[in-house]
Amino acid sequence: MQLAERGKLDLDAPIQKYCRPFPEKPWPITARELLGHLSGIRHYRGDEMASTRHYNSMVESLKIFQDDPLLFEPGTKFTYTTYGYTVLGCAVEGASGMKFTDFLRHNVFEPAGMDNIRVDDIFEIIANRAQGYQKLKNGELRNSGLADTSYKIPGGGLASTVVDLAKFAVAVENDVFVKKQTLERMSTPEKTRDGHSTGYGLGWGIAEKNGLKILVHTGGQQRVSTALYLVPERGVAVAIMSNVEEADVGALAQKIADVVLQ
Numbered sequence: 221m222q223l224a225e226r227g228k229l230d231l232d233a234p235i236q237k238y239c240r241p242f243p244e245k246p247w248p249i250t251a252r253e254l255l256g257h258l259s260g261i262r263h264y265r266g267d268e269m270a271s272t273r274h275y276n277s278m279v280e281s282l283k284i285f286q287d288d289p290l291l292f293e294p295g296t297k298f299t300y301t302t303y304g305y306t307v308l309g310c311a312v313e314g315a316s317g318m319k320f321t322d323f324l325r326h327n328v329f330e331p332a333g334m335d336n337i338r339v340d341d342i343f344e345i346i347a348n349r350a351q352g353y354q355k356l357k358n359g360e361l362r363n364s365g366l367a368d369t370s371y372k373i374p375g376g377g378l379a380s381t382v383v384d385l386a387k388f389a390v391a392v393e394n395d396v397f398v399k400k401q402t403l404e405r406m407s408t409p410e411k412t413r414d415g416h417s418t419g420y421g422l423g424w425g426i427a428e429k430n431g432l433k434i435l436v437h438t439g440g441q442q443r444v445s446t447a448l449y450l451v452p453e454r455g456v457a458v459a460i461m462s463n464v465e466e467a468d469v470g471a472l473a474q475k476i477a478d479v480v481l482q
Contacts, residue, residue: 221398221406221422222327224251229315231255239310241279245290251311253294254304255422256410260290260297261304268371269441274342275370278310278320284371298410298418302375309374320374332384332391340379342368349379350463352443364465367442376441382461389450389457392435407435407452430481438470449473456480 223229229238231252236244238251245260253259262285275281285303292299309320316323321339329337338346352364369377391397398406406422419426427434435450445467449458458473458480 221402223312223315225398225402229311235307235311238312238314239307240314241282242286242307242310247290247293249290249294249307251308252410252422254308254311255406256418256420257298257300257304258295258410258412258418259301259304259307260292260294260299261285261301261307262288262291263299263301263303270365270367271371272366272368273371274368278306278313278373281306281371281373282310295413297412298420302372305375306372312374328388328397329384331396332387334380334384334387337378337380337384339373340369340377342370346379350443352463352465354465355467361464364443369441376439380461382459385446385448385459385461386457389448389459393450393452393455393457403452407433432481434477436470436473440466445469447473449477451477451481454481 224231229251232250234244234248235251235254236242247260249259249261254261268284285306291297312318312323313320318326328334340346353361354364355361371377392403395403407424407426408421409417409419409426410421411417421435423437424435425437427436432451432453435452437448439446442465443463445462445465447458447460447469449470451457456477458476460469460473460476462469
């Protein structure tokens with residue numbers, strides 16, 4: 221969206237204009253459709269989330285799914301896809317001329333004062349990295365499985381502190397990253413071609429509670445469960461990170477916000 225504001229990326233142009241390695245499909249796919257999970261690109265398949273292969277570039281990781289057929293004609297259905305955001309990461313690189321993670325650092329992390337967030341590189345020693353756990357039905361904890369998340373950096377694969385996640389929320393609510401009207405555009409639910417609201421904007425899940433618009437996104441992979449819950453009209457944000465997989469941090473974030481908003 222920053223690139224769109226700067227006139228460097230057209231949200232409605234075929235994505236190959238910016239991500240040339242991604243092959244053309246029977247129908248064109250746009251950045252807007254990718255942002256709203258309306259592209260038809262598939263999500264994980266089989267044990268792909270447990271990949272231990274290291275990918276050295278965004279383009280290299282496209283090979284996981286780029287030759288697979290679309291699930292549907294873009295714009296006709298909503299299907300969440302982490303891989304769609306890999307294509308967006310490739311488009312960011314093409315439109316900006318920068319490596320995706322460098323673009324994040326200069327345009328997101330540094331402006332927000334996020335001092336500790338970084339790529340979760342399995343080869344690097346990351347100070348204070350928390351061990352991740354799975355919780356069995358009997359309550360027993362087990363270490364998380366192995367994974368190299370280099371295959372999905374735009375849709376995961378970062379290591380952060382909860383303080384940095386909170387700083388990101390503060391920056392969003394104070395229009396540090398994009399103009400207010402751009403955030404409003406991102407915070408408006410997209411619609412399928414037949415006019416049905418998806419409940420998802422351009423990068424955000426969107427809900428309404430007690431007349432207030434809620435922006436929310438949860439995340440989960442090996443080692444971690446996360447939630448970010450924003451109420452921009454009230455300047456409220458809740459950031460939660462847990463080192464237990466499949467923890468219901470989204471519900472907890474909503475309960476905390478409800479208490480703060482009373």
